[in-house]
Amino acid sequence: MLNINSSEKRNNAAIEDAAKWFVRMSNQPVSTVLQKSFQQWLDESPLHFQAYQQTEQLWQDLHAPAREAARSGWHRRKQQSFFTFMPAFKWASLAAILVMLTTAGALWRDAGLLQRGFADYAAAPGSYSEFTLSDGSHVYLDGDSAINEKFSPDERHIELIRGRAWFDVTRIENRPFKVTGGNARIQVLGTAFAVELEPDLTKVTVERGFVTVHASNFDASTFDDSINLQAGESASVAQNQIAYIDGDDTEISLAWKRGLIMMNQTPLKTVLEELSKYSSGRIVLHDTSLENLPVSGVFQTKNPDAVFDALRTTLKLTVVRVPGLMTIIYR
CATH class of the missing domain: 2.60.120.1440 (Jelly Rolls)
Known part of the structure; x- marks a missing residue:
């Protein structure tokens, strides 16, 4: 059902590798060894360089508002003032900030984390x-x-x-x-x-x-x-x-109880909402004009990757996955 030719496989692999390299290279400082390995990966194929450029551009599109806020320097000014006048709280404040950032990141990846955490019964x-x-x-x-x-x-x-x-x-x-x-x-x-x-x-x-x-x-x-x-x-x-x-x-409505995702001309937006129940990390549809694209097929809930593969081959969409963090879909 999911026939992917060798060219598509290479392109998909390059995009997924580019996303992983982007995360690694964004964590400053970057060691000399890592920089050398990254350059070697870029030199291996023109596909690698192209995929990395696409990943950078996509990330910039998604985070333009955050970049504007960062340019103002508000976080640096407040940090300097706080640590200058209240040095005794420096490390405690830093730890609190790290905890808040970690928590915010976890909630961004998993919007239901708190609701499930305080519930009597829950399933991740x-x-x-x-x-x-x-x-x-x-x-x-x-x-x-x-x-x-x-x-x-x-x-x-x-x-x-x-x-x-x-x-x-x-x-x-x-x-x-x-x-x-x-x-x-x-x-x-x-x-x-x-x-x-x-x-x-x-x-x-x-x-x-x-x-x-x-x-x-x-x-x-x-x-x-x-x-x-x-x-x-x-x-x-x-x-x-x-x-x-x-x-x-009823057979289709309760298919999820049998571990199946059944779609018949289902809008892509609905499909992605369904997939979020079975895939770790947030799913981002970069182009909202794609929300109503029809999707059909029967897939197992334990294998959401098969649905992402079908989106690549059937709808010719690009699917970039950063394991455990996010999946970005665009054309």
């Missing part, structure tokens, strides 16, 4: 979590997902705070199972269903049994505040609106 990007709650209900959390649990004698309450989760609920009479997420409130007694937080709405898909879905915020004069779903049905809940999703295929 590229992983999943399966567990059983105290009532016997089974939960499956997809990558970059998190929930909080609050059980009482009267009810069982789960809050989906990030990502998506699948629930197989143990039926307990007079003790309903409730899930809240975004603007949606879901109530069941015993059934199997999934709840997914998307950028602008919450999606609910029923695999077995019956589910009642409520909208937390709604205009009663225009919209109904709740609908009932049965097996094979889905609904979306956005601010002031709740609706059935016509023509939704």
